[in-house]
Amino acid sequence: MNLRINGTEREVAGGSSALLVYALRDELGMTGTKIGCAAGFCGSCTVLVDGVATRACITPLAVVEGKEITTIEGLTQQGADGAVLLHPVQQAFIDAQVPQCGWCMSGQILTATAFLQTNPAPTEDEIVAAMGENYCRCGCYYRIKQAVLAAAEQMNVATLPTEVRA
Ligand code: FES
Ligand code: FES
Numbered sequence: 001m002n003l004r005i006n007g008t009e010r011e012v013a014g015g016s017s018a019l020l021v022y023a024l025r026d027e028l029g030m031t032g033t034k035i036g037c038a039a040g041f042c043g044s045c046t047v048l049v050d051g052v053a054t055r056a057c058i059t060p061l062a063v064v065e066g067k068e069i070t071t072i073e074g075l076t077q078q079g080a081d082g083a084v085l086l087h088p089v090q091q092a093f094i095d096a097q098v099p100q101c102g103w104c105m106s107g108q109i110l111t112a113t114a115f116l117q118t119n120p121a122p123t124e125d126e127i128v129a130a131m132g133e134n135y136c137r138c139g140c141y142y143r144i145k146q147a148v149l150a151a152a153e154q155m156n157v158a159t160l161p162t163e164v165r166a
Contacts (some may be wrong), residue, residue: 001061005030005072021045023061024071031143034074034105036135043134046107047071053114056082072106075113081160088114088158092151093144106136112148122152 003010003023012023021038022118024030024047033056040058047056049063049068075087086094089112099105108131115122115130122130127148128141136144 001065003061003064003069005069006071007068012061014061016065017060019057020047020059020061020064021056021070030071030073034103036103036107041135042104042107043062043106044107044113044132046110048110048114051110051114051117070110072110073108087113087153088154089116089148092147092154096143096147096150098140098142098143098147100136102141104134104136104138104140107143107162108136110143112151116148116152116155120152120156122148124149 001012001014003012005024005028010028012018012027014023016025019099021033021035024033025035031045034044035057036042040055043055045056046053048054050067051060061132075090077085077087079085087109087128089109093099093105093109098108111131111134115127119130124145127145131144131148
């Protein structure tokens with residue numbers, strides 16, 4: 001089966017009922033997508049499917065065939081000089097020193113990215129609600145909220161006309 005992952009066609013051997021998280025990690029070596037509960041509860045395996053936060057541990061390949069899958073490896077962009085440009089959500093998580101063990105972080109970042117696409121100027125309560133089903137066993141919830149707030153502000157500034165930014 002062919003899957004479109006981070007803008008590239010990739011072939012995976014698993015059948016239509018195979019689960020996306022194992023195709024990513026075991027077949028393609030994309031270990032940025034983590035496995036926590038493997039049962040759809042914790043959110044650590046979250047990827048984007050056509051921009052929607054999706055739990056890869058309970059998603060069969062048949063569901064994502066023909067769709068655009070974005071993993072944490074695909075969230076960065078390449079600058080004109082070839083440098084890696086972090087997504088504003090990634091940068092905000094670094095700036096706020098959010099991770100402790102880091103296991104939940106790709107799922108947190110991708111969930112936040114999808115959320116900010118639908119709500120670019122969220123309140124703190126909206127962030128808490130949106131991120132509430134992504135568990136962090138290290139308890140980094142306060143810093144996660146602060147980072148999502150900062151990312152929203154950064155992304156909104158980035159879309160303002162230049163004269164307003166100044
Ligand atoms: S590993 Fe997928 S939701 Fe926990
Ligand atoms: S940083 Fe350790 S589980 Fe979230």
